[in-house]
Amino acid sequence: MLKRIPVSELKEGMKIGMPVLSPLGEKVIAKDTIVTHDVMVVISRSRAKEVTIMVSNEDLSQVKTQAKEMVMDGIENSINPVVFNTKEDVAQMVNRLTQIVMKNAKRKEYLQLMEKLKDYSETVFSHSINVALISYMLADWLNFPEADKEEVLLAGIVHDVGKLKIPLEILDAKRKLTKGEFEKIKKHSIFGSQMIKSAGLGEEIRLVALNHHERYNGKGYPMGLSGGRISQYGRLVGIVDTYEAMTAKRAYRKAMSPFVITEIMTANGGADYDPTFLNIFLFNILNRYVGKEVLLTNGKKAEIFSINRTNLGKPTVKMDGRVYDLTMPFLGKGVGVEEIYV
Ligand SMILES: [Fe+2]
Known part of the structure; x- marks a missing residue:
């Protein structure tokens, strides 16, 4: 396959695909010549701006x-x-x-x-x-x-x-x-x-x-x-x-929990974002954590049991064999998901 390249991109070892002509039309370098340092000097003296080289499919x-x-x-x-x-x-x-x-x-x-x-x-x-x-x-x-x-x-x-x-x-x-x-x-x-x-x-x-x-x-x-x-x-x-x-984790802070982010993004009714996109996004993202072990903001470990459609940031969690809905103050008022272990 032939490829036309600027003379500046020519490198030793390339194979010339078409004769290189001077601006007056004289043949300076023949087809099939392998480019060496000397060939490059001749081409640059010829003032040709572009050359055609052979490119194999393998290359x-x-x-x-x-x-x-x-x-x-x-x-x-x-x-x-x-x-x-x-x-x-x-x-x-x-x-x-x-x-x-x-x-x-x-x-x-x-x-x-x-x-x-x-x-x-x-x-x-x-x-x-x-x-x-x-x-x-x-x-x-x-x-x-x-x-x-x-x-x-x-x-x-x-x-x-x-x-x-x-x-x-x-x-x-x-x-x-x-x-x-x-x-x-x-x-x-x-x-x-x-x-x-x-x-x-x-x-x-x-x-x-x-x-x-x-x-x-x-x-x-x-x-x-x-x-x-x-x-x-x-x-x-x-x-x-x-x-x-x-x-994402940053040098100056740890990664934030998807549930905490959800609470931030849905504050004031999620007015910053397209409501349909936001709802579908958060629901599906959070569903990926069902069954995962988490740390609650009260310092206790639990497992995500299910996501609450009406309050995405506050899921239902399983702890010591019992299920708690975080929208209810069973575990203390305002308890949320602090961290997810991955
Ligand atoms: Fe940006």
């Missing part, structure tokens, strides 16, 4: 595998153990993400952005991977068609890509940000939208970067859009983004 598949390995390695170590808590879970999700990226026409652009994110900030990279995977799960719980689920996953990967333009001393600050610094961070939505536009990843993907901090009640940023004016995928990824950021 191409090797490139694909390398990219895949790079992504796989990065992802596997980034999976959020609170959400994906079995080895099978992790392996399955990593595979799915890799497959969806690799079959996309823009895989090169996605891989490049992923690599940049990983180099710039492990925290942002790992957050993005988890948001992508959880968003795919939510799209599945919402019965989205496969193509839409895949688009949501891809949007999750790049939703925070604008953070590449935020200085690390602000991004990684382990202290309360100043008002000015917070205003700077907020710009990542607009930066991300611009970057996605220039990478040509598509309008729905761009809108997720732009809209994921908008809130259903209009109290978000950058535009203060409300309700259905926020793109559908933007509303979806916005929920997962908030949830994942709180579940």
